[in-house]
Amino acid sequence: MKTFYFIILLLFGPVLSADESVLHWAADAESGAPNVFYEDGNLSKLVGFEKDIMDHIAKHLGRRAEFHQNDWDSLISGLQRGLYDVVINGFSPEEGKESSIIFSDPYYACGLSLIVRADTNKIKSILDCNEAVVGVLRSSKAESTLMSSLKNVKVIGYPNEYCAISDLKDKRVDAILLDGQVAAYYTKKLSGLKIIDEVDEIKYSIVSTSNNSKLMAAINDAIEHMKRDGALDALVSKWDICNTFYVQLRETSGKSKMNPPCLNSESSQRNNQEIIKYLQAFPFFMKAACVTLMISILAMCVAIVLGLCLAIMRVYMPKWISFLAISTIEFLRGIPLLIQLFFVFYGLPCIGITLPPLVAGILTLGMNYAAYEAENFRAGMVAVPYGQMEAARALGMNQWQSLRHVILPQAFTFVLPPLTNDFIAILKDSSLVSLITIVELTKTYMLIASNSFNFFGMGAIVAIIYFLIGLPFAQLAKLAEKHLKLEKRAYSSRKIGRRYR
């Protein structure tokens, strides 16, 4: 019973804690340096320029800042869905044209920097990129700028900075266009790259929804305050991200004593040992594995219960109910899981059904797999000889009693092997719920790897963890199968024994 309450708390916790003393803010920490990121991939150390700004603002508002991870693509949908109060992640007012979205006064400005490999001579400015392949962040300002200014450029959109930069190093793209301070961070961090051009200006604003206009006013007040008392300038120099656009921004809104930096400032060399990174990552991987396991098990429970109902409806109920069940099964398994997930999480709130992320994730996964389980159960029930049903009915049991005591226990023997298969499949498919803000094993891997520039080693660890989680279930199923099939094995061995004695 205790575990039951614990699970309920875990599922609905995020919704219940909607409380005025906390400022919920969101960003994408996946290769989010230097704005919001995990230092060296250590998930207990959330740092960054924007993180510091949110701390300042929260302090000014007398609230506690609480961070929410979400994918960059989904930050605004999450905001509209009420998962958090504000988003701070390099958004500029031009990017969101929707009226329900409001922007704060700018807290930072930068240009777009063009990065190429150090040995590239062909491209000297953005104008040389016509004919070239250029990487950008998906749906970023850089993407729209590039598309509108150059006709023959081939633009490739990336989900995060790290992917773009890896591809540049691996020569899959000729150049990438990133926000100035981000470009500076990565060229310092990784060798063999250079910044060759800077174009356009973008201003960073905090984003919220129009029903939070009061909060936004307070945030603007806080930003103004930070500008006046020099806190903002201090943060900019702390993160070493000063540039001419920022200086201009500060000059129009008050005095600034800052100078734009020289581009080649020496980066602080960190010699963190790899082992320590792995050790740091370990507890987070364990926690994430628990989340993945919990989601998978609960989703499987949903799938089994729902699947069983659908199978019974399909096999033993009147025609129209059976037809209903068949339609449901075909519908559920005919639509990509991803679409179902987005529909349930971001779509249903439009008609007033707002589910917490975990509940939405578990239900959707469970519903999708219920279709497959229903077919498994159906096959199992059909495999039980019809005489069994007749014998049970002849003894006076009604249909439900016959199913419950005679058919289902036998059907379960047939169903167990495919059920285990599906559990392992669900374990892997559960990584999809990371798209609705749940940080599980795959997302944890992405966060750690993209922030510690180690996709290989961390990837191996994650692969092993997935494998190890699935393993006991496969063994368990084998054991149970052995136990249930005991009868037939014993029979054959008895026969053989008799023959040879």
Added chain:
Amino acid sequence: MSDCSKPLISISNLCKDYGENRILKHVSCQIESGDLVSVIGPSGCGKSTLLRCLNCLEVLDAGEITIDDVCLRAVDHDKNEDCFWQRAHELRQNVGMVFQSFNLFPHKTLLDNVTLAQIVVKHEKQEKAKALAMSLLEKVGLGNFSGRYPWSLSGGEKQRAAIARALAMKPKVMLYDEPTSSLDPEMVEEVLQVMRDLDVEGMTQIIVTHEMRFAKDASDYIIYMENGEIVEISDEDEIFINPQDDRTRRFLKRYM
């Protein structure tokens, strides 16, 4: 105990169709309490169908069946289905059925096979159900087998267990559909003996069988069916020595 003058089972004008084909054609007969009746006839004449109708495994299409004052009418099925099935359920309580292929529950021990329906349908207490089950298993000679699973039994033992399972519901009538047809010859007798014992105790039994010798020796009378109709009902000696109907004569010639 029901009235002596009133038959325990009365079937009147029973018809059963499978699609276009009428399998049972206006079958009528009456069976007294305590009788052992054998039903014989060529393959496909509708013997199994008749038994299945008596146990409501098939829905009758016309006519009516009365067993121990529970009356089931075909017309009720069209008019009021819920009421019909309620009746069918009541009727089934008085009828035990034994199948050619045993149909024991393979995932349960013999004891559980016999107690299951008592507990699920009659809501008997575990101990009471067990006590009855043990006494029944003992009666059919399987007292030491209560913990065994069906797969570990011979055909004759399985069929005796199936009889015990049906008896556990305390039926007033036992129906057997070729109970010995799938048994090796040496096991047939042990099953037939159980039925003889039950007859002595006064159980009403209807047996569809190809065991002419058993039919002749043990039954009170014999029903000969052909083509979905009851051709002849007569005393067991009479029918074998001097059949009234030509069709009966032709059938028995092949067996004798």
